[in-house]
Amino acid sequence: MSLIKIIEVMAILVGAFSGLVEARTKKMDVVGVFTVAFITAFGGGTLRDVLLDIRPLFWVQHQEYAILIFFMSLVASPLLRHLRHIVSERLIVVADALGLGLFSIAGVSTALHANMPLFIASMMGVITGTFGGVLRDIVCNQIPMVLRDGRPYALCSFAGCWIYLLMRKVEIDPTFALWFSVLFIVLLRLLTWFKDVRIK
Amino acid sequence: MSLIKIIEVMAILVGAFSGLVEARTKKMDVVGVFTVAFITAFGGGTLRDVLLDIRPLFWVQHQEYAILIFFMSLVASPLLRHLRHIVSERLIVVADALGLGLFSIAGVSTALHANMPLFIASMMGVITGTFGGVLRDIVCNQIPMVLRDGRPYALCSFAGCWIYLLMRKVEIDPTFALWFSVLFIVLLRLLTWFKDVRIK
Amino acid sequence: MSLIKIIEVMAILVGAFSGLVEARTKKMDVVGVFTVAFITAFGGGTLRDVLLDIRPLFWVQHQEYAILIFFMSLVASPLLRHLRHIVSERLIVVADALGLGLFSIAGVSTALHANMPLFIASMMGVITGTFGGVLRDIVCNQIPMVLRDGRPYALCSFAGCWIYLLMRKVEIDPTFALWFSVLFIVLLRLLTWFKDVRIK
Numbered sequence: 001m002s003l004i005k006i007i008e009v010m011a012i013l014v015g016a017f018s019g020l021v022e023a024r025t026k027k028m029d030v031v032g033v034f035t036v037a038f039i040t041a042f043g044g045g046t047l048r049d050v051l052l053d054i055r056p057l058f059w060v061q062h063q064e065y066a067i068l069i070f071f072m073s074l075v076a077s078p079l080l081r082h083l084r085h086i087v088s089e090r091l092i093v094v095a096d097a098l099g100l101g102l103f104s105i106a107g108v109s110t111a112l113h114a115n116m117p118l119f120i121a122s123m124m125g126v127i128t129g130t131f132g133g134v135l136r137d138i139v140c141n142q143i144p145m146v147l148r149d150g151r152p153y154a155l156c157s158f159a160g161c162w163i164y165l166l167m168r169k170v171e172i173d174p175t176f177a178l179w180f181s182v183l184f185i186v187l188l189r190l191l192t193w194f195k196d197v198r199i200k
Numbered sequence: 201m202s203l204i205k206i207i208e209v210m211a212i213l214v215g216a217f218s219g220l221v222e223a224r225t226k227k228m229d230v231v232g233v234f235t236v237a238f239i240t241a242f243g244g245g246t247l248r249d250v251l252l253d254i255r256p257l258f259w260v261q262h263q264e265y266a267i268l269i270f271f272m273s274l275v276a277s278p279l280l281r282h283l284r285h286i287v288s289e290r291l292i293v294v295a296d297a298l299g300l301g302l303f304s305i306a307g308v309s310t311a312l313h314a315n316m317p318l319f320i321a322s323m324m325g326v327i328t329g330t331f332g333g334v335l336r337d338i339v340c341n342q343i344p345m346v347l348r349d350g351r352p353y354a355l356c357s358f359a360g361c362w363i364y365l366l367m368r369k370v371e372i373d374p375t376f377a378l379w380f381s382v383l384f385i386v387l388l389r390l391l392t393w394f395k396d397v398r399i400k
Numbered sequence: 401m402s403l404i405k406i407i408e409v410m411a412i413l414v415g416a417f418s419g420l421v422e423a424r425t426k427k428m429d430v431v432g433v434f435t436v437a438f439i440t441a442f443g444g445g446t447l448r449d450v451l452l453d454i455r456p457l458f459w460v461q462h463q464e465y466a467i468l469i470f471f472m473s474l475v476a477s478p479l480l481r482h483l484r485h486i487v488s489e490r491l492i493v494v495a496d497a498l499g500l501g502l503f504s505i506a507g508v509s510t511a512l513h514a515n516m517p518l519f520i521a522s523m524m525g526v527i528t529g530t531f532g533g534v535l536r537d538i539v540c541n542q543i544p545m546v547l548r549d550g551r552p553y554a555l556c557s558f559a560g561c562w563i564y565l566l567m568r569k570v571e572i573d574p575t576f577a578l579w580f581s582v583l584f585i586v587l588l589r590l591l592t593w594f595k596d597v598r599i600k
Contacts, residue, residue, distance in 0.1 A: 354431040
């Protein structure tokens with residue numbers, strides 16, 4: 001469990017970071033930066049839990065993450081111009097792929113626990129993995145990147161969720177199924193990104 | 201019941217189709233096409249159920265609709281350029297009016313079942329009938345059509361919901377009240393559309 | 401309690417009014433005007449209640465407010481050009497600050513009742529105080545004002561919520577804590593507005 005927690009925190013931090021960068025690009029103030037970072041980090045999981053009627057929400061139970069993002073926003077606003085030079089785009093893509101993989105599988109396994117049918121469970125995985133970024137783009141007044149850019153993003157999540165569901169169906173060890181499908185999403189995303197594969 | 205199911209499926213398909221067309225116009229990829237089709241088809245009913253705290257959601261219980269829209273998206277993306285010539289605008293308007301009527305009355309009767317006061321029930325009818333399109337336009341980064349174009353759309357739904365509520369109040373046969381008010385919305389919408397009636 | 405009700409109604413009316421003005425500026429029809437007025441007035445409280453899983457929603461229980469806004473929309477659409485000359489901007493700012501203070505403290509105290517941790521309760525206060533305006537701007541296809549303009553708005557709400565939480569912690573009389581923190585938000589907002597204080 002504790003290893004999952006660590007990666008979960010990484011995923012949330014990655015989401016928050018991409019929100020910070022996006023919000024600063026749009027010249028938002030510190031409140032806007034916090035808001036966009038927060039919804040990017042927690043938007044997907046929150047929508048999933050509202051749709052499945054699971055309460056309390058993750059960030060309501062664990063306020064330490066909200067507080068952490070709050071302080072990141074305070075610090076990041078003045079620092080971000082410099083950070084963008086330090087953090088290379090490649091690092092961001094890798095981190096973001098990690099977040100996609102972890103969030104997606106966390107979502108699909110939560111939905112499975114709530115006895116959802118298989119296709120709905122796979123959709124919940126995709127929603128958890130991607131909706132934070134969708135909300136970020138709506139608040140920043142853009143057509144969401146995931147719906148627009150033709151790079152496989154939600155598709156990677158969708159494929160990985162089905163691999164997880166099939167592995168659970170044939171009763172492979174749950175822990176192995178979890179890690180294998182997270183890794184699958186991360187590698188598929190990175191491979192298609194660096195090969196510049198496009199869908200139409 | 202089975203006749204309602206058939207029309208309900210028609211309404212969902214109509215919503216999904218309008219989402220498919222809109223998403224392709226915005227040059228979205230296949231994931232975007234599915235997403236926009238899905239939220240156009242299920243957005244209104246989902247918002248109503250979240251507001252009234254009804255679970256499980258319709259599309260969670262009936263995953264076959266989500267799967268159907270999924271395959272429609274796969275097929276529609278390459279085909280849509282041709283489909284837009286085959287399907288005349290007049291047919292789309294008629295189908296869309298059918299969807300508006302059915303979704304609205306399904307919404308108002310669901311709210312009545314949940315013991316909502318009358319005005320709130322009528323609002324739930326309008327929300328169910330129109331919110332899918334609103335979500336579609338927000339995701340596609342436009343001011344929602346229903347809020348902007350001056351043609352009676354939500355108003356037709358609102359009027360029909362009140363006719364249904366009044367007929368239930370004077371204890372007219374529920375099945376007749378249902379069909380009469382669905383038909384009322386459909387005809388009012390078509391009449392005002394083809395006469396080009398505008399509100400200000 | 402009845403005094404709170406009066407100010408709550410004032411806050412809702414203020415929210416509705418700012419929605420009416422915004423919707424007319426965007427040349428929306430009467431349905432759009434009602435919708436935007438409604439979500440500006442009730443958006444914050446509704447999101448808070450959905451996140452905390454509190455039902456029934458305020459406006460579902462008290463349909464008289466929805467009906468009132470409905471008639472305001474009918475009357476306001478033709479009148480609004482004249483109203484904008486009669487109502488000075490200064491009056492709007494004062495009324496809006498009142499709404500911010502009342503909604504925020506109502507939100508934070510609701511969250512406290514639902515046993516939320518302190519930081520989450522303060523966030524619920526800010527959400528209740530500001531989200532109506534965020535939704536209004538998203539529907540009108542703008543980057544939300546609160547995230548963009550650099551004037552302290554959410555920050556005033558945040559500060560006032562913490563004052564309320566601290567006063568409750570040291571067991572000051574709840575009624576006094578309530579009014580003091582509402583007043584604090586209102587005055588802080590007005591002071592920073594008229595002094596044109598900006599955050600970065």
